[in-house]
Amino acid sequence: MKLVTFVSDYKMTVDTLDRLKPEKLGIILVQNGVYHATTKENGKPSSMLNYSANYYVLQEDLETRGLSAANVIDSKVKVIKFGDIVDLMFNEYDKTAWL
Amino acid sequence: MGKLTIGCFASLVGSTNLDFAVKLSAAAMEKGHKVDLWVSGNGTMISIKDQRAFKDYSSLEKPLKELMAKGLNVTACEACAESRGYHADHTLEGVKRFSMDWYLGSAFDADRLLHIGGE
Amino acid sequence: MATTKLGFVVTRPGYKSENPKLALTHAIASQSVEIYLKDGDIVTADIAFVGDGVLNCLKDQKAVENYDLNSTESHIKMSLLLDLNVLVCREDLDRFGLSEKDIVIDAPEFGAEVEVKVVPYSEISQMMEEMNHLLFF
Numbered sequence: 001m002k003l004v005t006f007v008s009d010y011k012m013t014v015d016t017l018d019r020l021k022p023e024k025l026g027i028i029l030v031q032n033g034v035y036h037a038t039t040k041e042n043g044k045p046s047s048m049l050n051y052s053a054n055y056y057v058l059q060e061d062l063e064t065r066g067l068s069a070a071n072v073i074d075s076k077v078k079v080i081k082f083g084d085i086v087d088l089m090f091n092e093y094d095k096t097a098w099l
Numbered sequence: 100m101g102k103l104t105i106g107c108f109a110s111l112v113g114s115t116n117l118d119f120a121v122k123l124s125a126a127a128m129e130k131g132h133k134v135d136l137w138v139s140g141n142g143t144m145i146s147i148k149d150q151r152a153f154k155d156y157s158s159l160e161k162p163l164k165e166l167m168a169k170g171l172n173v174t175a176c177e178a179c180a181e182s183r184g185y186h187a188d189h190t191l192e193g194v195k196r197f198s199m200d201w202y203l204g205s206a207f208d209a210d211r212l213l214h215i216g217g218e
Numbered sequence: 219m220a221t222t223k224l225g226f227v228v229t230r231p232g233y234k235s236e237n238p239k240l241a242l243t244h245a246i247a248s249q250s251v252e253i254y255l256k257d258g259d260i261v262t263a264d265i266a267f268v269g270d271g272v273l274n275c276l277k278d279q280k281a282v283e284n285y286d287l288n289s290t291e292s293h294i295k296m297s298l299l300l301d302l303n304v305l306v307c308r309e310d311l312d313r314f315g316l317s318e319k320d321i322v323i324d325a326p327e328f329g330a331e332v333e334v335k336v337v338p339y340s341e342i343s344q345m346m347e348e349m350n351h352l353l354f355f
């Protein structure tokens with residue numbers, strides 16, 4: 001399956017992402033999930049960025065938290081808007097998961 | 100164009116999940132997709148009319164009305180609403196109330212489904 | 219005639235969160251969805267308990283006695299009565315030191331003929347592949 005997951009928290013208590021093995025995985029960082037794209041702890045980026053996935057972060061949720069594209073620490077994370085989410089859901093992936 | 104069904108089970112106040120659901124609905128409709136929004140559990144809070152808007156709390160009545168006028172289909176879980184004291188006579192105009200099978204019925208012909216769980 | 223398959227994936231324990239109960243009650247609603255569909259069309263619901271969600275499956279829950287609430291156990295049993303496919307992840311049970319004797323497996327008192335299936339995660343993953351839509355709770 002082609003699965004796009006929405007990660008909305010910074011601290012995850014479930015290991016669902018570790019176990020999902022879709023043919024194609026997209027990770028959209030939204031709400032407090034955006035900190036995975038911008039924050040290092042003890043100098044290390046979030047392990048959330050270690051999956052073999054296409055990464056996206058929602059611009060509105062970055063800006064709401066005083067962040068911007070300039071704060072995104074890994075160039076593989078693409079900053080997107082709500083309209084882009086719609087296009088990803090309909091054109092690139094066939095299933096969704098909100099974690 | 101396709102059909103998107105969104106289920107949101109999170110509270111209007113204390114979570115921005117419903118805000119996300121409404122913004123995503125708007126974006127999908129702008130691209131010509133049909134959108135069904137199902138609210139259940141604490142998410143039924145969005146179905147109450149005459150909520151006073153404070154800047155410290157999410158308030159979605161205005162955008163919801165605007166989207167419903169453009170065709171957004173919003174349905175609240177009747178049992179979840181009733182259990183919280185949200186009765187039919189205090190439901191936002193245009194919001195329907197049905198049992199949980201409505202959500203599954205909407206999912207039947209949805210091209211995409213996004214289920215946003217509750218707290 | 220068409221079939222839409224929904225996979226309900228429960229990842230969290232219950233009671234403090236309403237999520238697991240809502241997963242089960244919505245899955246059970248697949249039995250009455252035909253009022254919204256054309257003749258012959260159906261929606262199926264498979265349920266999987268994974269991660270901390272397997273803790274929902276412990277038996278002898280006394281939610282009615284203590285909180286006057288239907289237990290998650292009773293909702294699982296109702297799901298079995300309605301012949302829903304209920305899967306529980308074996309690796310997660312092992313992680314908690316639990317086995318089949320600790321969880322709800324059947325519901326003969328409800329008249330249920332099917333049983334909960336304790337399966338490796340790979341089978342739950344396969345189930346998720348086969349579904350049209352996934353709902354994580």
